[in-house]
Amino acid sequence: MKDSNLLDVIIIGGSYAGLSAGMTLGRAMRKVLIIDSGKPCNAQTPHSHNFLTLDGERPAEIARKAKEQVLAYPTVSFRNDLVISAKKPDGFFELTTASGEMFSARKLLFTTGVKDLMPDIKGFAACWGISVIHCPYCHGYEVRHQKTAVLINGNDAFHFAQILSNWTKELVLFTNGPITLDTEQQEQLKKNNIQWIETPVGRLLHTDGQLKSIVLSDGEEHSFSVMYARIPFEQHSSIPQELGCKLNEQGYLEVSEMQQTSVAGIYAAGDNTTMGRSVAIAVAAGVRSGSMINYELIMDSW
The missing domain is CATH 3.50.50.60 (FAD/NAD(P)-binding domain)
Structure with missing residues (x-):
C-alpha cells in the first residue's frame, strides 16, 4: 500500500x-x-x-x-x-x-x-439519563436535597448510598428483590435513616422521561421525581x-x-x-x- x-x-x-x-x-x-x-x-x-x-x-x-x-x-x-x-x-x-x-x-x-442494558422495568428506558441518572457528580447538584430513590443491591448499594448521602438525606433503597447487604451494612443504613424496599419494581410512571412515581410488583406506589441506578x-x-x-x-x-x-x-x-x-x-x-x-x-x- x-x-x-x-x-x-x-x-x-x-x-x-x-x-x-x-x-x-x-x-x-x-x-x-x-x-x-x-x-x-x-x-x-x-x-x-x-x-x-x-x-x-x-x-x-x-x-x-x-x-x-x-x-x-x-x-x-x-x-x-x-x-x-x-x-x-x-x-x-x-x-x-x-x-x-x-x-x-x-x-x-x-x-x-x-x-x-436496560432492566425489564416498564418506563425505565424512557427515563434513563433524564430523571433516572447514574452519577451525582454529573447531576447530583440539580436534584440536591430531594427525596431520592436508588435502584441497586449488594455491596455496590451500600457504597452508593454512602456517596449519595452527601447530596440528600432522603434516600430510599429499592433492592428489586431480597436485600443482599450484610447485617453490619444494614445497621449502618438504619443508623443513617436510609430505608430499603425489597418488593420488585414493576414500572416507572413518568411524563416524557420525567419520573413521577415507582410502582412495585404488588401495585404499591411511591412518589419520586428522581432515581439513581447502576445497571x-x-x-x-x-x-x-x-x-x-x-x-x-x-x-x-x-x-x-x-x-x-x-x-x-x-x-x-x-x-x-x-x-x-x-x-x-x-x-x-x-x-x-x-x-x-x-x-x-x-x-x-x-
Missing part, C-alpha cells in the same frame, strides 16, 4: 473522547479519520454538568461545537458510518465499514463507549476484543495510564475504559491518547 493512501490514525467513535483525540492529532498534523455511527449513550440526557465553560450545556451541542472545531484542522476528516470489522494483515490495520468502504491506518483508537453494560463494539484487546474484571477495555490497550498500536479512551462516565473525563482521556499516539508515531519514524 502506498503511504499516500495510508492514514496515521483511525478513531472509531466520534463523541467527546474521539473528537478530543482528533483535535490533539490534528494539531500534530497527523492524517486522521474519525468514524462515528451517531449513537451516543447520553442521547437522552438534556444537560451536561461539571465541565468548565460548558456547565449545563446540551451534550449534543457540545459535540456539535467540538466537531466543528476539530474539522477545522485540514488533516482530520469525519465519516458517519459503522466499522464492522478490522484486521492487521501486513503491519497496518485495515477496517471495513457498514457502507462497504475500506480504510487503512498505522494506529487505531477506540472511543466507542458502552451500551447500557449492567456491554462494550458497544466487539472489534477490540476480536483484535485481541483484553477486558478487565469490570468489563472495560484494559488500558495503561496513557490509554494503550494490551495490543500494540491500539488505544482506547472514554466510557469503554472506565466507570468514570462524564464529558470532562472523556475529553481528558482523548487528549492523553492523542498525545501518546503521536509520540508513538514519532518514535516509529526514528
Whole structure:
C-alpha cells in the first residue's frame, strides 16, 4: 500500500473522547479519520454538568461545537458510518465499514463507549439519563436535597448510598428483590435513616422521561421525581476484543495510564475504559491518547 493512501490514525467513535483525540492529532498534523455511527449513550440526557465553560450545556451541542472545531484542522476528516470489522494483515490495520468502504491506518483508537442494558422495568428506558441518572457528580447538584430513590443491591448499594448521602438525606433503597447487604451494612443504613424496599419494581410512571412515581410488583406506589441506578453494560463494539484487546474484571477495555490497550498500536479512551462516565473525563482521556499516539508515531519514524 502506498503511504499516500495510508492514514496515521483511525478513531472509531466520534463523541467527546474521539473528537478530543482528533483535535490533539490534528494539531500534530497527523492524517486522521474519525468514524462515528451517531449513537451516543447520553442521547437522552438534556444537560451536561461539571465541565468548565460548558456547565449545563446540551451534550449534543457540545459535540456539535467540538466537531466543528476539530474539522477545522485540514488533516482530520469525519465519516458517519459503522466499522464492522478490522484486521492487521501486513503491519497496518485495515477496517471495513457498514457502507462497504475500506480504510487503512498505522494506529487505531477506540472511543466507542458502552451500551447500557436496560432492566425489564416498564418506563425505565424512557427515563434513563433524564430523571433516572447514574452519577451525582454529573447531576447530583440539580436534584440536591430531594427525596431520592436508588435502584441497586449488594455491596455496590451500600457504597452508593454512602456517596449519595452527601447530596440528600432522603434516600430510599429499592433492592428489586431480597436485600443482599450484610447485617453490619444494614445497621449502618438504619443508623443513617436510609430505608430499603425489597418488593420488585414493576414500572416507572413518568411524563416524557420525567419520573413521577415507582410502582412495585404488588401495585404499591411511591412518589419520586428522581432515581439513581447502576445497571449492567456491554462494550458497544466487539472489534477490540476480536483484535485481541483484553477486558478487565469490570468489563472495560484494559488500558495503561496513557490509554494503550494490551495490543500494540491500539488505544482506547472514554466510557469503554472506565466507570468514570462524564464529558470532562472523556475529553481528558482523548487528549492523553492523542498525545501518546503521536509520540508513538514519532518514535516509529526514528
